[in-house]
Amino acid sequence: MLVREQLEVLLQLQTSDVKVRELEGAVTQLPAKLDPLRRDLAKLTTMLDAEKAKLAETEAWRKTQQDLIDRERESLKAAQHKFQQSKNSKEYGAASREVDNKRKSITDRDAELKKVSEAFVTSTAQLESREKDVSGVRSELESNEAGQKDQLDGLKAQLAAAIAERDAARAKVDKQWLKTYDTLTSKKGYAVAPVIKGVCQGCHMALPPQLNNILARMESIETCPRCARLVYRKELLEGAQPVTANPTPDAPKPES
Numbered sequence: 001m002l003v004r005e006q007l008e009v010l011l012q013l014q015t016s017d018v019k020v021r022e023l024e025g026a027v028t029q030l031p032a033k034l035d036p037l038r039r040d041l042a043k044l045t046t047m048l049d050a051e052k053a054k055l056a057e058t059e060a061w062r063k064t065q066q067d068l069i070d071r072e073r074e075s076l077k078a079a080q081h082k083f084q085q086s087k088n089s090k091e092y093g094a095a096s097r098e099v100d101n102k103r104k105s106i107t108d109r110d111a112e113l114k115k116v117s118e119a120f121v122t123s124t125a126q127l128e129s130r131e132k133d134v135s136g137v138r139s140e141l142e143s144n145e146a147g148q149k150d151q152l153d154g155l156k157a158q159l160a161a162a163i164a165e166r167d168a169a170r171a172k173v174d175k176q177w178l179k180t181y182d183t184l185t186s187k188k189g190y191a192v193a194p195v196i197k198g199v200c201q202g203c204h205m206a207l208p209p210q211l212n213n214i215l216a217r218m219e220s221i222e223t224c225p226r227c228a229r230l231v232y233r234k235e236l237l238e239g240a241q242p243v244t245a246n247p248t249p250d251a252p253k254p255e256s
């Protein structure tokens with residue numbers, strides 16, 4: 001293979017490798033984009049669960065209080081009966097005090113229960129509104145996840161195509177250069193660098209003039225003495241690229 005062709009396939013490989021790496025990065029990073037929303041949802045759900053538990057406790061307390069009041073009303077009835085059956089002033093006085101005490105106890109407990117019941121109604125309303133918030137965030141996340149799935153599928157398809165392209169480029173590169181290419185890529189990020197006006201664009205060092213002259217002949221593949229990248233004179237290689245990718249400018253419209 002001609003040196004020019006070898007350099008061209010090495011550059012194709014390098015371009016494909018960059019594309020594959022970018023797409024791989026995008027595929028990995030995409031799902032993480034919804035993490036903040038997931039965290040919000042988790043936080044809201046935890047708060048909601050805590051509120052529900054508190055409300056359930058209040059409800060249990062309310063029931064217990066109501067049972068106590070019911071029992072006290074029963075025992076008030078008994079006390080009232082005793083009062084009616086009083087045979088002397090001593091019994092009368094004792095029964096009367098008992099009735100008063102029970103009435104007071106019931107009144108106090110009722111007042112407390114009423115306060116708690118009112119707070120319960122408010123808390124229930126708040127809980128319902130928070131539940132609505134949580135379900136809003138949940139459906140936002142679900143719709144984003146659905147959209148992301150399509151996006152991810154698209155990226156994966158692009159990645160598969162890029163990998164196929166990269167493999168095809170690799171197959172064209174001579175074995176001896178492939179090893180050098182891989183070593184340089186893993187050590188330096190990329191392996192092939194253009195030289196512009198005698199300066200290696202990989203490390204920005206001016207090449208020795210005789211090396212620059214050798215590069216002009218394009219008879220061999222050379223490496224930069226400083227960064228060891230494979231180098232080529234940009235104007236010789238990229239100037240020779242076919243220009244089919246550029247659309248031809250619009251032809252002037254014929255006069256009608």
Ligand SMILES: [Zn+2]
Pocket residue numbers: 193200201202203204205224225226227228229
């Ligand atoms: Zn260099």
